[in-house]
Amino acid sequence: MFHSYLDNSLKFYKDRCINCKRCTEVCPHRVFSAGKTHVNLVYQALCMECGACALNCPVQAIEVESGVGCAWAMISAALRGRDMDGGECSCGGDAGSCCGMK
Amino acid sequence: MTPEHNMESSFCCSCSEPETACSCSILQTDSNITIANRIDHILARWGYKRSGHTVRPGLYRLGNPDANSPVFASANYTISFDTLRLNLKGFDAYILVLDTKGINVWCAAGKGTFGTDELVKRIESTGLSHIVSHRKIIVPQLGAPGISAHMVKQRSGFTVEYGPVRAADLPEYMRTGKATSEMRKVSFPIQDRLVLIPIELVHVAIPTIMISIILWLLAGPVAGVAAIAAVVTGTVLFPILLPYLPTQDFSMKGFILGGVCAVPFSAMYAQSADLPEWALAAGAIVPLLIIPAVVAYLGLNFTGSTPYTSRTGVKKEIFRYVPIMAAMTGIGAAIGITLSIFRLAGVI
Numbered sequence: 001m002f003h004s005y006l007d008n009s010l011k012f013y014k015d016r017c018i019n020c021k022r023c024t025e026v027c028p029h030r031v032f033s034a035g036k037t038h039v040n041l042v043y044q045a046l047c048m049e050c051g052a053c054a055l056n057c058p059v060q061a062i063e064v065e066s067g068v069g070c071a072w073a074m075i076s077a078a079l080r081g082r083d084m085d086g087g088e089c090s091c092g093g094d095a096g097s098c099c100g101m102k
Numbered sequence: 103m104t105p106e107h108n109m110e111s112s113f114c115c116s117c118s119e120p121e122t123a124c125s126c127s128i129l130q131t132d133s134n135i136t137i138a139n140r141i142d143h144i145l146a147r148w149g150y151k152r153s154g155h156t157v158r159p160g161l162y163r164l165g166n167p168d169a170n171s172p173v174f175a176s177a178n179y180t181i182s183f184d185t186l187r188l189n190l191k192g193f194d195a196y197i198l199v200l201d202t203k204g205i206n207v208w209c210a211a212g213k214g215t216f217g218t219d220e221l222v223k224r225i226e227s228t229g230l231s232h233i234v235s236h237r238k239i240i241v242p243q244l245g246a247p248g249i250s251a252h253m254v255k256q257r258s259g260f261t262v263e264y265g266p267v268r269a270a271d272l273p274e275y276m277r278t279g280k281a282t283s284e285m286r287k288v289s290f291p292i293q294d295r296l297v298l299i300p301i302e303l304v305h306v307a308i309p310t311i312m313i314s315i316i317l318w319l320l321a322g323p324v325a326g327v328a329a330i331a332a333v334v335t336g337t338v339l340f341p342i343l344l345p346y347l348p349t350q351d352f353s354m355k356g357f358i359l360g361g362v363c364a365v366p367f368s369a370m371y372a373q374s375a376d377l378p379e380w381a382l383a384a385g386a387i388v389p390l391l392i393i394p395a396v397v398a399y400l401g402l403n404f405t406g407s408t409p410y411t412s413r414t415g416v417k418k419e420i421f422r423y424v425p426i427m428a429a430m431t432g433i434g435a436a437i438g439i440t441l442s443i444f445r446l447a448g449v450i
Contacts, residue, residue: 001349002351003349003350004351004416004422026243028243028267030286050212055247056246066247066413070406071420072406
């Protein structure tokens, strides 16, 4: 109940994994953990779909529809009749912003 | 906003960009954060000239580096660059500033401006391979959503080493040569949430004041104050209390916090003027409908500022809760307007 973040688009194909452990290094939420012959997907629900693991995986063992989880950007895109998934995070622009992180 | 860094005119690589003939010369920087830097950071936090807080992209010498010194990649947002050079105090290093259009590493990586192409381009345009003898570049971990380490290696010969999430961990990382699991984990502590409040407030300030004045004139001072209270609750209290609010969904957290905020206003309406009981009850319901919806909406919009909400989840939240927010606001407004009309018409 009231947990919309349990499921996400992260997919891990462990048979392709060459155990380079890059994903365990780049993931800021420890979604992957090191294993003997391949890494393990341990906390799927913590994934924020930033895409760092997939982009840094040299053998495409990870797939994720990366994007910024920003309601402001998605609602703005929807209101303008644009694709919610296409609307990119507008942080940095003078017109408005969703994120102000360092 | 860029402080004038001393140019080192003795060096210029084979630059191919005629207009920025000196973009390839090495700039000098240090670890001192001046008062001007601090003022710039405050202005950036308040959203003043949002894209204007830039550092010139290119290669910088921090201290007195030589061919063996480490190279750090950064964004050309003043706070990113200044945080890096401050935390590298006492180190001799090179800083390769990418052109991220004045946006921080994390957001720029999400957009791809802090990305493989830009990194490879900067390595080439600064002639980095002629300046250092090693082939390693330390990239902040939060830049990884834009950088493909193996592609950078293939295209530039440089090995990307991901440094810790926080620049404050760099001294220990440099000492041990390793980022611990703790250094690799992103957190969202109170100080990180507090610095985001000004920009949240700035975004909603003008419409809030306008709506507050209109409500004050149409429905009385309590309504005007309630509007401001709802917005302050959603933009100031919400980020502060975020981890303590029950449930995982930002909208639900907002409904709960907004519900608490609405209670005193509801009570005030319930025992206001000498109106019939049904009118008092109806009046008391209005803040209970509108304030939670407003706080929930503002809370939902805070998702983009946090380092942990996925797009899939946020989308689910939008479809799940925005219709409820709209319905609550609509019904609340309809009741409020009806009561005002009855009152003006002398029915009650």
